[in-house]
Amino acid sequence: MSSDDRHLGMGASITRRDFLNGMAIGVGGAMAAGWLPGDIDALLAQGIAPYPPALTGLRGSHVGSFEVLHQLRDGAFWKAAGTPENTGEDYDLVVVGAGISGLTAAHYFKKARPDARILVLDNHDDFGGHARRNEYTHNGRTYIGYGGTQSIDSPAPYSRVAKDLITELGIDVTRYQKVLDAGLYKSLGLGPSMFFDKETFGADRLVVGDPRDDAFQAAAPISDAVRRDLKRLLTERMDPMPGLSSAEKKARLARMSYTDFVTTQLKLDAGVMKIFQTRTHGLFGAGVDVVPAQDAFALGLPGFAGMGLDAAPGPGQNFDSIHSEEAGHYYFHFPDGNASVARLLVRRLVPGAIPGSTIDDVVTARADYGKLDAAGLAVRIRLSSSVMRVRHIGPAGGDQRVEVAYVQRASGRQGLETSGPQVLKTVHARSVVLACWHSVIPALCPELPAAQKKALDYAIKVPLVYTNVFIRQWTAFQKLGVQRVSMPGMWHTSVNLDFPVSIGNYTHPKDPNEPIVLHLSKSACKPGLPIRDQHRAGRVELLTTSFETIERSIRDSLGRALGGGGFDPARDILGITVNRWPHGYAYQYNSLADDFWVTGGEQPCVVARQKFGRIAIANADAAAYAYTDAAIDHGHRAVTELLAQPGSEK
């Protein structure tokens, strides 16, 4: 190991600690008695499974969750697969995908048919899909972070169906102001900042404040030309399209990126864009090089003040840049993000799996994963089960069934390795909801019409990483006066102190001397390529980058950005959970890549989500809208379609 690595703390075997952390909560007494890593096998042999939310290291789409599906994609799986073992299980409904859409589908089916037998299958070792919970335990106290879906928050108002479900689950979004300690960070004098790294900007410097501030511009390590043009961009009223109406200007802006607008229309120094490049990562999973200028205007990026543009959305505007007052007020964040929504659904579907009855107690309730798939339950959730084929068996009519073939990894080893024993099995169902990612469906369901498969394939996902870093103390943030750091040149491009939310018995750390969860995010994108190609390339990057590489970059970034406040990565980092989502957000149409989105042509998601016999199609992909309300709406729609079908009842 190099001395640099030692300095960063790479020597601490975090991977080993990861497993121990994951096991520790599950085996309490055993850990206290001094179990060593090698004993994991012994524990597994005793049937003691890891507790997924506490596993750290590379999570999200974890090792073991996607390999067989990639074999299926590559046409290799069925060539080598033997004959599936028929479990003999026959369900009223099988749901593929235990994300919020699949859980919603199970919920509404159960409501309509209280006696129904339902099986939910998911390839991950945890439920919730992107809505993923991360936990850390230190000195007897549990700290919670969100590993995916962050909040109940959507650019458009929630539908009646989605609002009703949120209310039915007991969530009152108006309570958010009570559970959020909105003034905490401000009271400590913390605010935004940007870390300029030497590889991108020529010098390592943390600059506190906002690029609009004079002091920020003066302190930033940028050339005089960039400083001058940054100021012009932020303050001058320029109009590079005089003589055109607002609508005509927007039509042009819809067809050029924000980078093109700033550099070729406003003719400002390209160096300015380095400061803005990652501004749109959180919404689009890509930088301003592929975000249409019309959307950049609507999102409030600078440079449009002199153009006289009206605020009404123009043709081809992305959902994310259309402002809605009503949607802005419908917001709630749980410490584990929307994993709490998933957990509330599971609590209803599988009684006893998550103790308690309120949204206060769900936050700290420990899920009993052993209860999710118990024999005899009306609703069973089977994890670590990758569905490989879904096909109708027998002629259409009351006796027709859908056969669902899946590969199940042996329980207990989930997430720990790729190679554990795997078994190919089948179950049968009267109806199936495919609540999984649309791009997977053509391989699962070869009998679908070619046009529908093509449309499903269009739903390329946006690759993202949400990393939680559990640290010993946040005094460095206090000393530096920062709550969040934008790091446009680093692998993770932002780091935030966690949301100061306290619910029920869960209390957010208030004292900088206490441990806290940091949230880091990365959009895996490749500036220079068209947006859809960026998503493809980003997915490959995420699947081929090791945890060690990511860990080193985290330690390096945090050490360099926060070292001035005394942050020491070797001393201060207690745990790292990298939630990588190579298949992240649902792809939302935009005016640079999707002509039909501007001209009003047919949307692939509408073709993709059509019911096929006894198979209905859900997931947020069904709306090409990367939000929980879409997942709910389309889980509900899929079930409504199945229930309306003649012969769906017993």
Ligand SMILES: Cc1cc2nc3c(=O)[nH]c(=O)nc-3n(C[C@H](O)[C@H](O)[C@H](O)COP(=O)(O)OP(=O)(O)OC[C@H]3O[C@@H](n4cnc5c(N)ncnc54)[C@H](O)[C@@H]3O)c2cc1C
């Ligand atoms: C990092 C991140 C942050 C987000 N933040 C927000 C937010 O703040 N607010 C918001 O509203 N939305 C957010 N989203 C969008 C989020 O995806 C949706 O809100 C919603 O959770 C999607 O639910 P879903 O059930 O449609 O899909 P998913 O959550 O993706 O669930 C689908 C499940 O199907 C599984 N699956 C796929 N193929 C198979 C197979 N063959 N066999 C078995 N299982 C399979 C998948 O692995 C997955 O678990 C975020 C997404 C990401 C990635």
